[in-house]
Amino acid sequence: MARKRKPKLAVWKFASCDGCQLSLLDCEDELLAIAGAVEIAYFPEATRTRLKGPYDLSLVEGSITTPEDAARIHHIRRASKTLVTIGACATSGGIQALRNFRDVKDFVSIVYAEPSYIDTLEQSTPIAEHVAVDFELRGCPINKAQLVEVIAAFLAGRRPNTPEHSTCIECKRRGTVCVMVAAGTPCLGPVTHAGCGGLCPAYGRGCYGCFGPMEAPNTQAMSGAWKALGASEDEVMRVFRSYNAWSAPFRAESEAHEKEE
Amino acid sequence: MNQKLTLPPDGLERLFEVLKERGFTVVGPTVREGAIVYDRLASPADLPRGITDEQDGGVYRLKPRADGALFGYVVGPQSWKRFLDPPVKRLWRAERDGADFKIVPEEPDQETFAFLGVRSCEIHAMAIQDRVFTGGEHKDPGYEARRRSAFIIAVQCTVAGGTCFCVSMNTGPRSESGFDIALTEIVDAERHLFVVEAGSPRGREILAALDTRPAEADEMAEAEKRIAKAAAQMGRTLDTEGVHDLLMQNPEHPRWGEVAGRCLSCANCTMVCPTCFCSTVEDVTDISGDHAERWQKQDSCFTMDFSYLHGGSVRASTRSRYRQWLTHKLATWIDQFGESGCTGCGRCITWCPVAIDLTEEVAAIRANPPAGAESIKKGKP
Amino acid sequence: MIHPMVPEVRRIKRVYRENHNTVTLAVEAAEAAGPACLPGQFNMLYAFGVGEVPISLSGDPAEPGVQHHTIRDVGAVTRALTRLKRGDSVGVRGPFGSAWPIASCRGRDVVLIAGGIGIAPLRPAIYALLRERERYGEIALLYGARAREDLLFGEEMELWRGKYGVQARVTVDSAKWDWKGNVGVVTALLPRVRFDPAHAVAMICGPEVMMRFSVLELKNLGMEDRNIHVTLERNMKCAVGFCGHCQYGPTFICKDGPVFSFDRVRSIFGVREL
């Protein structure tokens, strides 16, 4: 079955560190194949080419933090047949969503000499809060093998194999000994979405939850286990308040451990 | 009656050599990442000498032993299923050829294993998985080949762990059959030796190549004493009387909801269980779209995808997923395969990050059955 | 020995477009004299590069050299399958599973209740019954669908009605004003057909909720559990009892089902999230 026309791929950036986009450029082995299979229509990190839409596949990195972004994402949605968000910023608001827990004006006045030049939204929010998203790829940063899988799945018309279960399953398949049970190291793996391959525990560290909440996270029980291993209320609050702080389950759990001020 | 023999600890060196000469890859216990795992071993030096494990719900720690015992611990986070039924494997590749395509099945790998240090509960676990993969109309040829060729060197348990309950499940601590060779380690101030017996012609043949001598009566008695000690040390018990009906008649017991409050649905229990056999498949393609593969991966009934059907999961609540796992393990497994799916190895208790204990869950359901289930409470049929 | 999860590549002999989202693929049968397929059994179909799904056999089991699969486009794999053309290749494993109890229908009335795509797995049973029509008493086919445009096998239904005296009744959940047929739940058709509940065999295939209320109505009419047969569905990956996904209480749908006599599943039929 020969493809008639190469699908147009666009990569868009919103508030983010560019790390997830770079994962695509980092796909050395597959990059040529990708460039051969799709027409890269818009990808400022990689090429000056700017082709008009509509785009068959848009990869969106970053969160919505300004009024311009909030408008731009609607244009992108309209110009995209399939819209995939990549990375924690785009799927949960990212590390910059930490400001959502405070008044953004306070931050602005501390950080900037001329706060009046800053035009920002109160909150950093995921793309899916603004437009319909066809698929969300998790991670901070995303796993490049998963990104290739998503693109390959899109081209083949199949569902990507990016399971939503816990990271524990990846650790066990890999043969990693559980750091929580065997070393008493607090780990977020049991409530964290798979995708990294169980990276940190393989190096003897607890999971930081870079891939955000798994499909059915029991964050309350997780917090209990952390505290049993000696974590303080504050530590529990902080561990849920990182790259995916604004995702509903992690947000609720961190708020449950927030001390009254 | 099988002649029991005695093997000095340095006899293990010769055992490794003999096994390697016969083409076996020796797999056995070794220390890695703070636990005793099963891995390919070069020599007996890789065995965990003078180490024991302390286990309880959600806790596993290695501790030194005063003696130089090589097998003075119980079972770790892994089981032999890792080798007999690898957690991730490619089943086939397919290539597009115009409008057509062809499928190339994965070549079975030729590695034959000698498993050293297999415990009685683990021998039972293998027999349980045999029924799944080779006992029905359809057989998994890879599993069958690996299993048939595997040389089993059992080690009789002389200590029991904090989460062990093989006595309750009638699966140990002594291996009665299902091995090629069985070792009982005797280590004290005066001596360090193994009482050995063969369980198969293959085992006898290997033993004949080792420097053994007939076991003395006191050595055999000491071996028995140590096994009996392990039997008396069980960290847990599970009352199996009528457990099938108890669970089948209690699908709506409030305890399922209670345990769901603690359960992380992380799937660790199923991943460490030596009998859990569930898998999923992933059909993948490369970027060109001309090459496809199917991979089989170890899966768990605790995932949402496991029961996905037409727009949603059948078992959407953790309550129903925990119930599925426990009821399958202890009840419906008997309907399906004629025996319990639990060997009492205790891994699911130890490796649960929040220490959920199936023996405790069953006891709780038994202690408070709903009205009309009195006969089960008393353990009568 | 080849792993039972390796499909055989077979050619599509013909494609029948049944309605807006459903096609029937007639696939060449295995070259080797494979196991004969029984009414109610299913195959695993693999669309290249997309994936594999269980699909019931929907054709005449006695027709040599070909196996029919009626597929509704509901997801990525079924979408790919419904887009295949004559001459394309498809991966096939099977047939798997239990069969409708055709032999036990001899000398009795037969009630077939189909819901939605559930008509497809019942169609081989209808062929088998009509092949020896004289052996059976009344045959009633009650078929419920979502709407007129979703109905399947309309022309054949006329043939079964006219030539074989099947009491075929169709109902839809909702209809436009110009629909002249029945509207309502499928069980509302039960009082409108003749059969003797005391001497009948019922076969039901459809969504689980629809089967629950169908069983209830049949029992209200006095049918015994052992004479009621249902099909069950769960997620399925391997179809050969290895993957564990299709467990339904003590059964594996792939090996013990998909057809079950109701007395076998009665005790667990109503358990939620099983």
Place this chain on the structure above:
Amino acid sequence: MKTLEPILEEHPFFRNLEKCHLELVVGCAANVRFEAGQFIFREGEPADQFYLIRQGKVAIEISPPQGEPIIMQTLSEGEILGWSWLVPPYHWQFDAKAVELTRAITLDGKCLRKKCQEDHSLGYELLSRLVPIIGKSMEAARLQLLDVYGVKPRAS
């Protein structure tokens, strides 16, 4: 003139009704016939009848403000049509239209209400026959709402 009593007696709705009650009901009954496409009643009209269908098929329809009417249920031989005559304010909630030639017995709702008022045992008898039918039609409506045959897309 042939009385309607034997016909009523045979209809499943009145089967095994006591003679004295049947006689009371007969007094409120009349034969009716509707051609295909003919409305039996329309939404909003006073509900002063109730029908025992003897032959044919009746569609219960609802007309959205825009677009074509939607059929929610059809009724056939042996079934009854309408219970709004029992429930204040005695107005039809739907349209009823004969899909094909339909013969029915109509019972005067006002007349029945009056007789039930006078004879509570008749009232109880009628209600105990009607309530299961109403219940069943509610159940059926709920099941139809479930859209069990619909295609449910996978949430991504």
